[in-house]
Amino acid sequence: MWDEFEEKVTRLFEFTNGRKVVIWGYQRSGWFVEHLFKRAHKQVEYIIDDGTGIMPKVNIQRSIVLQRLDRDVCAVLLTFEHDRGALELLEGLGYVEGENYIFVKKLFYGDAQGRMMSYYDWLEYKFHADISAPRTVDKLKQAHSDCLQYSVGIDYALVDVLDNFAFKENDAVFDFGCGKGGALALFRKAGVGKLGGVEYDPDLYQIGQSNLQKLNMENVSLLNTDATLLDEELDDYNYFFMYNPFLGDTFEKVICNIERSYNRRKRQIIFIYSGPYCHDLVIQNNVFKLSKEIYTDYSVRYVYIYMISE
Incomplete structure (x- = not known):
């Protein structure tokens, strides 16, 4: 049930291996990606979100921070789906998809749209389970x-x-x-x-x-x-x-x-x-x-x- 999920987590860690981890997008999916790294005792150096207010105990940066980071030693993990503004900024700074940035949802869900990063979303995507929908x-x-x-x-x-x-x-x-x-x-x-x-x-x-x-x-x-x-x-x-x-x-x-x-x-x-x-x-x-x-x-x-x- 979880083997393929764990394989994708391993690929995520391999992509960031030895580099500064930058999570871009700090809502539900961003929290989950941060959880994966914390659970594996791996460090996340930067969290970027241009829309989230400052949260206690969480040092959230704005995307402008990318201008002072060395792209050759960074692995940027985008936790949202394709965003033209984010792509223009990254590519304008010389970032290349698959080399120093990836869309995390694309790694886990391929071209499927509307998914969040979570254990339950994975089970719903892979096995068509019904878990997350509320009941009034x-x-x-x-x-x-x-x-x-x-x-x-x-x-x-x-x-x-x-x-x-x-x-x-x-x-x-x-x-x-x-x-x-x-x-x-x-x-x-x-x-x-x-x-x-x-x-x-x-x-x-x-x-x-x-x-x-x-x-x-x-x-x-x-x-x-x-x-x-x-x-x-x-x-x-x-x-x-x-x-x-x-x-x-x-x-x-x-x-x-x-x-x-x-x-x-x-x-x-x-x-x-x-x-x-x-x-x-x-x-x-x-x-x-x-x-x-x-x-x-x-x-x-x-x-x-x-x-x-x-």
Whole structure:
């Protein structure tokens, strides 16, 4: 599922090998390209964007900076589609496509238009999956009033979180509010062998099942039911994940069900909770312990990691 994607990442790194990396375009695709370099512990020297305002902790340059850079030691990565003004500037300074600048989307998507740089966009482009499109509140079927709107989240932020773990083939992850299955695909990318999830909305559930088939993902079990009704089904899993799917009574019941699962089958349990609005409910029974706080690029910023140890 990810082999061709990783091959293209390798080609991107080969193009920049030994040169100053210049990312031009700092919106969603630019963030993702920066993520790829950071994840590989590679340095990005310059970020250029003529439209983005100055962002805290990010040193954004304007394209005029190219006039003082030596093109022979630079690799310019354009994260947008063809732009006449950018091409005129680069070629006027002696840059040549394929030698010292490339369009990153062209490397990954060829001539396909309208794509963003992201893990989910790659799966949609390559396998025709349906992951990123939102689902409005009025169409979303909810089990309880404290269930929240479906949101796909920022894929690379989850990958950054998962890089904190050393998953093994015999680990098993269960996703509460799994939606279309995008997070499960990233857990599989991280090396998790067994995956499961629950989604109450029947349409999202069907899309998730279809995506699993398109991605040829095996050893995955999705359930279309109320998350509060799950009990012994949880006993086969040692990791649980939530991207803020519900609050209040629903959340409390689910946490209690996980704790009962632990009492039936003692094992180390790790709970990955993005958007930890219900932190107090997680720790109220003194079963889960907060073990780690991870600052991310999710809109809710923090992901909390909890553990139950044998």
